[in-house]
Amino acid sequence: MPAKSKPSSRRTFFFILKRERFFYILGVTLVILLGGAVALYLTEFGVNKGVGNFFDSIYWAVISMTTAGYGDIAPITAAGRIVAIIVVLSGLLMFSMVTATVASVFVEKKIREGKGLETVKSKEHIVLCGWNTNAEEFIEGLFRSMAVKKLSLVLVNELSEEEVESLKYKYRDQDFRFLRGDFTREDVLARANILKARSAILLADTSGQRSLEKADERTILATLAIKSMAPEVKTCAELLNPENKQHLLRANVDEIVLRGEHIGSLLAGATVSPGIPRVISSLLSPEEENNLWKVEIPERFVGKTVAELAAHLKEKSHALLIALLRERKGLVLDDILTDDMSAIDQFIKRKFEEAEKDLFGKKDRVLVILNPPDHTILTHEHSAVVIARTRP
Secondary structure (H helix, E strand, C coil): CCCCCCCHHHHHHHHHHHHHCCHHHHHHEEEEEHHHHHHHHHHHHCCCCCCCHHHHHHHHHHHHCCCCCCCCCCCCHHHHHHHHHHHHHHHHHHHHHHHHHHHHHHHHHHHHHHHCCCCCCCCCCCEECCCCHHHHHHHHHHHHHHCCCCCCEEEEEEHHHHHHHHHHHHHCEEEEEECCCCCCCCCHHHHHHHCCCCEEEEEEECCCHHHHHHHHHHHHHHHHHHHCCCCCCCCEEEEECCCHHHHHHHHCCCEEEEECHHHHHHHHHHCCCHHHHHHHHHHHHHCCCEEEEEEEHHHHHCCCCCCHHHHHHHHHHCCCCEEEEEECCCCCCHHHCCCCHHHHHHHHHHHHHHHHHHHHCCCEEEEEEECCCCCCCCCCCCEEEEEECCCC
């Protein structure tokens, strides 16, 4: 499904100007200005030393209509003074209308922005689709985990204006934007500038008095829309019903968080080993100093063992290595073509391009290795997961 063109805020701005008859008012103002300049030139040229050429008349008309009135050029004939009266009075009226029209356009633009109706121009931002009781905890965790001073976050949901204003005030130090609309629609996602987004987070949505019964359905539809418009944007979705997991995977989602997935294991852990659930809860709590961090393997440790990297992280950052992530790249067309690009290779490549389908699936696979053995050899595909107070 091709992505719909993103609405242009510039086109919207000019549409509002046109609707407010700004160009008509501006045109009348220019006609009066030029007419006054011509009339002054015809009545004062050769008589008034201040009007030596037509540019002097233009200059006089501009300062008269804007009520600057420097007094360096003043009409001395009766006809010239009549022209001056007409120009000054017309200028007061027309420039007031121009100023009022421009002011109303900017006020309306600000109101539209406050209501979440404007188009986002941010790049490398995070789009948060939907809202529920866990949303603020997610935002707090995001601000805590991201190693940037100012995070660009765009909310797309149907919260009330009071709730939105409260959130804007709470996160006033961040690049916080709000868009009102149904995030399953491509035109709404286009206004969120999803094509330039860094990632998209989809929550089980309850905004706009929606129930949780159809939350998974909306999450799947939104994922399909995002991936059809911007396949490279990373998506992470919250899922309520585990039976819908396969549908979400078919939508090509990158990460799935299943609500309540490990409740049974946590309850069993609390029974057999009291305190274990508190440890897990503390790690995920925004109030805890220590946090989970994903760290790229430094180049000098590629080819070395986990034990060497763990010792380095412990010494330099007081970080505890608990897992390795291994990212395996998905198969792409170039992987099966030969280097010399024979006639057969060119034919295959042309047919795949004509089909316009990703039959290989470029999706990367991430393998998790908890408590990796000390002798494990690190590669470029690995990244480390550590517990530390700050990002190593």
